[in-house]
Amino acid sequence: MNKRDIVGKILADCDIVELINTYLPLKKVGRYYRALCPFHHDTKPSFYVNPTQQLFHCFGCKESGNVIHFVMKYEKLEFNEAIKFLAERLGITFVEEKEEKTNREIYEILKLASNFYHEKLFLFPQALSYLTEKRKLSLETIKKFQLGFAPGRNFLIETLRKRGYSEELIIESGLAYKKEEEVREWFFNRIIFPIFNRRGEVIGFGGRVLDEETEPKYLNSPETKVFKKGENLYGLYQTMNYLIKNKAILVEGYFDLLTLFDKGIKNLVAPLGTGFTINQARLLKRYNDEIIILFDGDQAGREATKRAIEVALKAGLNPLVAWLPENYDPDKYLNEKGVKEFVQNIINKPYDLVEFYVMLYQPTTILEKRKVLKELLEMINFTCDLPLKELYLNKISEVFNLNKEKVLTLSAEKDVFIFKAIETNEFLKNIEFKIIRVLLNYPQYLSVIEKNIEYEEAFSEEIKEIIKIIKKAEQKERISIGLILEEIKNEEFKKKLALLSFFPQELISNIKEEDFKRLLFQYLYNYYLNKCATGKIDENDLEKIYEIKKNLIKGGK
Structure with a gap:
């Protein structure tokens, strides 16, 4: 059974209510189940489980998903780890793939190396005293983080060879490298900091020289199959x-x-x-x-x-x-x-961000304040958290004694059309989700879209992805959102999709093909209005707006 089949079997066999009930006390409320959300400080139950769609959604922190996503979030597991966890729970045989077998061997050899370095620390007094006397660390902390010492001279390589590990695997694990046909250890005469993943497996090492002259002072393991510096955090x-x-x-x-x-x-x-x-x-x-x-x-x-x-x-x-x-x-x-x-x-x-910039630059003149303000506004535009952005803008107007509306105008960077564009775009998103809901319930309506290439240009990447998944699906009737979620990579989009399962089903029942066509015309109309508001429209687009409006007046046929 391959991974895709296992995912399908997990989603089919693992009842989400039964699973979540082992973690949280669920209470039945109408057609759903409810509890205090485990993912944020929840005082009034906002965590709901939909037994029909086999999905959960929190109306407070917006976390959503199926059984796999719940386990990933609650147990702090990666996707593959969550699959294994659930497969074992359900008694599903999980066949280890070749790459996973190699990774397991790398984890084993790195664990042995970590133990080797840790043992050597207590055999080399100058290394231990560096930590306890110069750095003033307690033995408790040294053991907690399994700090070690790499004496070098290929002691580690010889130890691993005696254990039956090949030179290729030792190099692949990042513990050694080959130079002029000789295998040499990566770390020599350095304090060793083992780097663990969230499961407590050693994935790599950091090393620091004992003196202040040798360069580089710090050295990390090379990146390997299990170690990516930019994706992990020390401690x-x-x-x-x-x-x-x-x-x-x-x-x-x-x-x-x-x-x-x-x-x-x-x-x-x-x-x-x-x-x-x-x-x-x-x-x-x-x-x-x-x-x-x-x-x-x-x-x-x-x-x-x-x-x-x-x-x-x-x-x-x-x-x-x-x-x-x-x-x-x-x-x-x-x-x-x-x-x-x-x-x-x-x-x-x-x-906070605003206070930091004021402390950093301490502007006094108008030009200095203008420079800080410009840099601040550029920085806060990086956040997608609208309430947080609003709070920052309030703070800026307060600190710089500016009218809040002026600050808002400055932060937008473009003219007033941008506000209309945001407004229109939000409406566009609402219609998008209506289209997605119809397609999930009536996949046969894909033919309406396929007859008009104009939709291909107008549709967002999210709708295009849904269409692609529906085309691949074998079933021609209603499609499960739970299955769809496993194909989607965008986490924010996943949350919004999961939320769809909590909308009353009766609102989407008995949708005729003509109703769907009208919805598509409405989408196109707002798409071109959005182009107009952002100044990206040409003469042909204006003609299209006029034609679409006429169709909408006629009933969208």
Whole structure:
């Protein structure tokens, strides 16, 4: 049975009400089931389960999906992991593919390497004293993060060879490389930081030299089948439970995280020797919607903070900034001021985006204020969170003593047509979802679309994707949204689709082909109006608006 068949069998055999009831106490309300949402702080039950469509949707945080999505979100699993989890639960045989077998072997060899490095740390006094005396880390933290030491001299390679691992696999795992026909270890005479995925499996390593002269000071494992630097976060496995309860604190490096963790501040993560990436931000968003960026108080740290803010906004996070004084890093501040003052004055008093920019530039002249305002408005345009954007705009108008309407006009960048375009576009989206609902219930109406190539130009990528999936589907009658969701890659679109299952079915029953045609004409009409509002229209389009309007008056036939 291949993966596609297994997914189909899981969706067919696993009752969503029965599954979710093992996690949450569901209460039947009419045709649905209801509970407090496990994915946000819910005081009034807003989490609903639709037993007919086998889908869930939260009307508070907007999380939606089928049984697979629920398990992914609740258990913090990747898609393949959730499939295995459910397959085992249902007693479905999951055949391991060749690539998965190789990955399992890589995980095994990396675990052995991590144990090897950790054991060696306690056999090399200079390495252990570097951590306990110079870095002042406790043995408890050292063991918690399984810190180690790489002596080099091919000791690790020989150990792994004796265990029966081939040179090819050792190289493929990122533990060694080949130079002039000789296999050499990747890490030599370095403190080792094992990097774990969310399941607690070692996926790679970071290394730091013991002295201050050798370059590079820090070195990471090369990217492998199981390790992608831009998609993982250091410390996440050890701190994930703290991130759910508190704002996540993003620090710059391994020792920043370890030092703070050792002092009792545990809601921490760090990038892996790279700038903060969009994939890391999206990973962090699974645990909390707010982050505190705690980077060094030098020029490089301030610039890195600005880049991290942009990434956070793009991922839908609300970034706050913990402001360290000039030329301070977390370790220096802690040593001079102590933990209590660090928490009270730095962690508990973060600046929002607007306050950070004002602190950073401290504008006094009109030109300086104009420059800061321009940069701020560019930055907040990265967020798709409209309430958050509105709050930022309010703060900007307050701080810069500007009329809010003026700030809104400045943030739009274009003329007043943009507001009309947004308005029209929202209406367009509503009609899109009506079209999708009809097509899912009446796939035979695809023929109406296929007869008019004009729709191909006007339709959004979402409708095109749905049409493609319906064409591939074997059934010619009503199509399950649950099955459709497995084919969709866009997460926001998935949530909206799942929500469709909670609309009363009677609203979409007895739709005639003529009704559908009228809906399509309405869609086209608004499509051309949207082009008009954004200034992208030509003379031919104006003629089309006139023709479509005439058709709508006649009844859309």
